[in-house]
Amino acid sequence: MNLLCPECGKRPATLHYTKIVNGEKTEAHLCEVCAQEKGEYMPGFDSGFSFHNLLSGLLNFDMVSSESPNIAQQTVPRCATCGLTYNQFSKIGRFGCSDCFETFRDRLDPLLRRIHGSTTHHGKIPERTKGELKIKKDLEKLREQLARSVELEEFEKAAQLRDQIRSLQERLSE
Amino acid sequence: MSLNQFLENAVSEWMKVKGAESDVIFSSRVRIARNLAHMPFPMLSTASQLEEVTHLIKEALTKDDIPEILENAELIEMADLTELQKRVLVEKHLISPHLAEESTSGAVLFSQDESVSIMVNEEDHIRIQCLFPGFQLEKAWKLASQIDDWLEKHVTFAFDEQCGYLTSCPTNVGTGIRASVMIHLPALAMTGQLNRFIPAITQVGLAVRGIYGEGSEALGNLYQVSNQVTLGQSEEEIIDKLQGVVRQMIDHEKQARERLLGMSSIQLEDRVNRSLGILAHARIIDSKEAMRRLSDVRLGIDLGLLTGVPSSVMNELMVLIQPGFLQQYAGEKLGAEERDVRRAELIRERIGMERE
Numbered sequence: 001m002n003l004l005c006p007e008c009g010k011r012p013a014t015l016h017y018t019k020i021v022n023g024e025k026t027e028a029h030l031c032e033v034c035a036q037e038k039g040e041y042m043p044g045f046d047s048g049f050s051f052h053n054l055l056s057g058l059l060n061f062d063m064v065s066s067e068s069p070n071i072a073q074q075t076v077p078r079c080a081t082c083g084l085t086y087n088q089f090s091k092i093g094r095f096g097c098s099d100c101f102e103t104f105r106d107r108l109d110p111l112l113r114r115i116h117g118s119t120t121h122h123g124k125i126p127e128r129t130k131g132e133l134k135i136k137k138d139l140e141k142l143r144e145q146l147a148r149s150v151e152l153e154e155f156e157k158a159a160q161l162r163d164q165i166r167s168l169q170e171r172l173s174e
Numbered sequence: 175m176s177l178n179q180f181l182e183n184a185v186s187e188w189m190k191v192k193g194a195e196s197d198v199i200f201s202s203r204v205r206i207a208r209n210l211a212h213m214p215f216p217m218l219s220t221a222s223q224l225e226e227v228t229h230l231i232k233e234a235l236t237k238d239d240i241p242e243i244l245e246n247a248e249l250i251e252m253a254d255l256t257e258l259q260k261r262v263l264v265e266k267h268l269i270s271p272h273l274a275e276e277s278t279s280g281a282v283l284f285s286q287d288e289s290v291s292i293m294v295n296e297e298d299h300i301r302i303q304c305l306f307p308g309f310q311l312e313k314a315w316k317l318a319s320q321i322d323d324w325l326e327k328h329v330t331f332a333f334d335e336q337c338g339y340l341t342s343c344p345t346n347v348g349t350g351i352r353a354s355v356m357i358h359l360p361a362l363a364m365t366g367q368l369n370r371f372i373p374a375i376t377q378v379g380l381a382v383r384g385i386y387g388e389g390s391e392a393l394g395n396l397y398q399v400s401n402q403v404t405l406g407q408s409e410e411e412i413i414d415k416l417q418g419v420v421r422q423m424i425d426h427e428k429q430a431r432e433r434l435l436g437m438s439s440i441q442l443e444d445r446v447n448r449s450l451g452i453l454a455h456a457r458i459i460d461s462k463e464a465m466r467r468l469s470d471v472r473l474g475i476d477l478g479l480l481t482g483v484p485s486s487v488m489n490e491l492m493v494l495i496q497p498g499f500l501q502q503y504a505g506e507k508l509g510a511e512e513r514d515v516r517r518a519e520l521i522r523e524r525i526g527m528e529r530e
């Protein structure tokens with residue numbers, strides 16, 4: 001059984017601790033992200049200054065300071081899959097899941113440029129993705145051709161193209 | 175292969191063979207980070223999601239098309255290991271400190287010869303590591319890539335057309351590759367040239383660290399040089415660049431060694447023999463001094479000033495004298511002072527064995 005973090009209600013609470021303030025004992029359960037936000041202990045981050053502090057420095061450069069905190073809070077994107085907000089990401093210096101890249105895409109370019117001097121991958125592509133990419137590009141081309149043949153009223157050709165598109169789409173959804 | 179074998183042998187199979195430039199480069203390593211699509215990264219995963227990742231890897235291991243090098247490999251769960259056992263694996267560079275210390279549902283898989291290890295649920299879902307003796311970065315990359323190709327047939331990796339392979343830390347995004355060499359630079363250190371070298375290397379986008387990674391001290395003049403950039407360049411370009419810089423470092427180190435030999439031969443001879451004397455006779459030695467003396471002796475062997483002690487004994491001792499290994503060897507937990515005594519004993523025995 002996984003207890004959900006009461007702060008965000010999304011992630012599992014993985015930090016369980018007892019706080020004693022003025023002799024009063026309270027128990028708390030939080031996820032690492034919210035614990036970090038609340039300034040509570042975070043395992044492995046206790047050395048004071050780490051590489052990830054440095055990284056957070058890089059991540060924070062585009063924080064909108066002119067807006068009131070309220071508005072800023074509302075406009076901050078939150079990843080629908082893992083619940084991570086951009087603010088949280090910039091504090092931890094880690095993405096929560098692969099969908100974060102889509103959610104934060106608009107803000108990533110300057111960050112990636114600072115770290116890597118580039119924003120576009122030029123390396124290996126998974127074999128399967130390679131196939132998909134090719135199909136997607138082929139589909140684009142076929143759709144253009146289809147539009148053109150419809151315009152020119154070449155219906156026989158249009159029907160052929162339509163069948164080709166359909167079979168490619170089927171392959172893509174397999 | 176049993177877990178005990180991994181833990182007891184200080185020297186992995188791969189270390190017993192000499193690689194290219196092995197008098198300066200001890201080992202070459204390539205690590206690639208991969209994550210499964212549609213699954214939160216380990217930091218934000220629930221226990222059941224982490225289990226699912228382990229399960230998918232186990233499943234892949236049962237397939238017929240498994241690369242020969244991974245046949246009969248078994249997944250070892252971190253939860254089944256003691257702190258000491260994990261430490262030993264870190265000292266052998268078979269797992270990362272992160273997997274040993276912070277991962278809750280981590281697991282690892284080794285090839286028989288320990289040249290390949292696949293870490294599961296580290297900072298990323300999967301980390302494939304290939305480790306070879308000497309200067310063999312290309313070979314390490316080819317093997318890592320081949321294992322990656324195989325795994326990709328059975329699981330779907332998180333990949334983005336623009337950003338490449340997606341990783342938990344933005345510093346690994348793109349190729350997810352970290353290539354590194356472990357380099358022995360005693361002559362550059364002795365002649366004071368290292369202080370000039372390191373900033374220059376950092377400027378070309380490479381990192382220089384101690385041998386146990388981020389934040390670790392450079393013991394025994396051993397350094398780890400690795401790429402920093404993972405996005406915008408192909409894996410081959412990244413490796414080419416690292417190789418180019420490392421080749422220059424090898425040349426400079428060799429020149430410095432020649433110069434030392436030419437200019438102050440008797441001083442150098444005295445130094446390496448003195449260190450061998452201490453290693454052969456000391457009764458108490460801490461790991462810092464031991465690493466320093468081993469570095470001297472290794473230099474002496476590589477320059478032909480010392481004979482009768484093979485250089486591989488030095489590679490072995492550099493791992494054997496680490497705190498985890500010493501305790502594993504002793505079969506009990508040892509305090510710092512006891513370790514210093516045991517360390518001296520072990521070195522004396524090992525060197526004595528070779529000279530008899």
